[in-house]
Amino acid sequence: MIAQRTLDHSIRCSGIGLHSGRKIQLILHPAPEDSGIAFVRSDLGIEIPATSGHVTDTRLCTTIGNGKASVSTVEHLLSALAGLGVDNARIEVSGPEVPIMDGSSAPFVFLIQCAGIREQAKAKKVMRILRRVEVSDGDKYCALRPAAGFKIAYHLDYDHPLLRNRRVEIDFSRQAYTREISRARTFGFLHEIEALQKAGLALGGSLENAIVLDSHRVINEGGLRYEDECVRHKILDTLGDLALAGMPIVGAFEGKRTGHEMNHCLVEALLADPSNFRIEELQAAGQTTENSEIEKARPQQA
Numbered sequence: 001m002i003a004q005r006t007l008d009h010s011i012r013c014s015g016i017g018l019h020s021g022r023k024i025q026l027i028l029h030p031a032p033e034d035s036g037i038a039f040v041r042s043d044l045g046i047e048i049p050a051t052s053g054h055v056t057d058t059r060l061c062t063t064i065g066n067g068k069a070s071v072s073t074v075e076h077l078l079s080a081l082a083g084l085g086v087d088n089a090r091i092e093v094s095g096p097e098v099p100i101m102d103g104s105s106a107p108f109v110f111l112i113q114c115a116g117i118r119e120q121a122k123a124k125k126v127m128r129i130l131r132r133v134e135v136s137d138g139d140k141y142c143a144l145r146p147a148a149g150f151k152i153a154y155h156l157d158y159d160h161p162l163l164r165n166r167r168v169e170i171d172f173s174r175q176a177y178t179r180e181i182s183r184a185r186t187f188g189f190l191h192e193i194e195a196l197q198k199a200g201l202a203l204g205g206s207l208e209n210a211i212v213l214d215s216h217r218v219i220n221e222g223g224l225r226y227e228d229e230c231v232r233h234k235i236l237d238t239l240g241d242l243a244l245a246g247m248p249i250v251g252a253f254e255g256k257r258t259g260h261e262m263n264h265c266l267v268e269a270l271l272a273d274p275s276n277f278r279i280e281e282l283q284a285a286g287q288t289t290e291n292s293e294i295e296k297a298r299p300q301q302a
């Protein structure tokens with residue numbers, strides 16, 4: 001049996017929100033078995049479960065809400081938790097968005113590893129894909145299909161010299177999330193960022209937390225962290241968006257030019273028909289993301 005996992009103890013950090021530019025406190029807490037991932041707006045005292053049914057906005061980033069309270073930019077933190085195989089956590093946020101940190105999930109991975117990961121008594125539950133589910137719009141699409149492990153393939157294709165026809169596939173049962181995906185930063189085009197900031201959005205956005213591209217090249221002085229960093233960031237985002245299914249998926253994801261909105265529609269389409277999946281207790285390692293991470297996480301707990 002593979003056990004559910006939570007944090008060993010609470011841990012905090014702070015950073016600025018991408019859209020508000022405000023400083024935000026974040027505290028990650030352990031949580032009981034079968035409780036899943038939930039955000040709490042500590043300034044309002046309102047809890048928001050990280051599930052697809054609570055998604056309220058998917059423009060620019062993924063936002064979840066509950067009544068008057070919402071939390072934006074949840075996808076990078078959800079990606080880090082999923083990438084490290086954390087099933088249960090309570091996340092306190094002091095404002096309306098998760099801090100952007102450096103635009104990747106590596107700072108969250110570091111935070112979780114510093115807190116340590118603890119195995120719990122109950123078996124990990126997974127959602128096994130039983131038949132293909134697809135969402136498409138013109139040449140954009142995303143799909144989940146049955147597979148033994150967990151894979152994400154992403155095909156990026158923008159009219160830009162660095163983003164033309166690039167495809168990356170990661171098999172999480174063999175490749176490590178921390179090494180292959182977590183350091184990939186979000187990206188944007190200079191003209192779009194200028195337009196967003198004029199509209200009062202992305203006020204916290206800077207070269208410190210995003211790859212910025214002009215019409216030909218990357219303008220960040222340090223260049224890229226991976227040769228195909230933008231595609232890898234799309235995989236990072238996808239993992240965070242799929243986490244809103246409420247548990248790890250056993251299956252293969254394939255997407256072309258998809259983003260938060262289409263990924264959310266895919267999760268909704270998946271959940272809409274119970275014959276698309278089966279919920280199982282995970283018996284063997286190597287089926288979800290944590291396989292390649294579990295050995296590295298263990299020394300942290302010692």
Ligand SMILES: [Zn+2]
Nearest residue numbers: 075076186237
């Ligand atoms: Zn992102």
